[in-house]
Amino acid sequence: MIKVLLVDDQRILTEGLKMILGREKDIRICGVANSGKEAYELCKWNRPDIVLMDIKMPKMNGAEATKLIKRDFPETKVIILTTFNDDEYIYEALKNGASGYILKDATPDEIAEAIRTVYNGGALIQPEVAVKVLNKFSEMAKSKEVRNIDSRVELLTSREKEICRLVGEGKNNKEISKELYLSEGTVKNHITKILNKLELRDRTQLAIFAIKNNLYSD
Template sequence: MINVILTDDQEIVREGLKMMLSLDEEIRIIGEASNGRELLLLLEKQLPDVILMDIRMPGLDGVETTEIIKREHPEIRVIILTTFNEDEYIFRGLKNGADGYILKDSGSDDIIKAIKTAYSGNILLNPEVAAKVVKALNTTDYNSKSDNEATNLTLLTPRELEVARLVAEGKNNREIGNSLFLTEGTVKNYVTRILEKLELNSRTELALYIHDTH
């Protein structure tokens, strides 16, 4: 059973999500909040596997809340609900460690798949959202890093590059380990070193970084 908390300032959106998610018997809604502060109070009482969270909310928005959650509860998967006109929020959420993004107008099958994908430890990026984030990376203060991406990848050993590319394919540590005949702990150490060498903050950011060099 995958325990989920819904966070959105619009009750009608939460009700719609609950209706969609009730279609899948592997997903259980254990709580809901209307903003980031309510969510953080809720997390003091119960911890979910996955949080489905609106990116824009009054008080404490999804971006700031993601940063706090990932600092205090890194094991919780955070999926951000977004729309096409929120590039800056998406970029900041990525930097703060969000595990994925899904468009608000996605169908029930896509949202259920998103939750299961994030729960399994894989990266979740809607292709259209990913394209927007890559564009944001190339048109912000990230630009200087973008100019040197090819050079930066040469900092990686051949094995690190293999691991990085499998991360970019959305593989989790167990799957990468099976592919390369490594233990999960070894893969985790590789990923940590890769992020340090490339000065990145999360697996999601690494995936976008690798995609943008090809």
């Protein structure tokens, strides 16, 4: 059973989600919060598997709450509920450890499937939201933000930097293996080693790291 905490300052939305997700046999709503601060407090007591959270809320927004939740409850995974107008927060929440983004107008089946995907270790960003994330990455590539190189880059070998670059370009293991003439297993092992070296959680964070540190370009 997947324990889900719902977080939104609009009660009508949380009540609707509670009713919709309550029909799923493998999902149980373990709590409802109306702010990021309350969500963090409920995580202490309920230890949800998934936090399904709005990004714009009073007291503490979803990006800030994600940072605290992932810091203190790393086993809990966060899916952000977003709208087309949330550009400023999207990258921040990803950087803070969110595992997925889903639009508020998604169908009940899409929301339930997003929860299952993230619970099983995957990441989920709907195409419409992915465009915004890529646009943010593009802005970063042109800004001063990318010039502050993280010292951890020096821990990487030339091959590892090359793999980071390809991950930053959005390539999957199969595509990387073809480009570098390596087996998929070797690529997977390299990525695992890179994540450990850089103390990053997942591939999404690695892509962000690559772009922030100019590893996206030759």
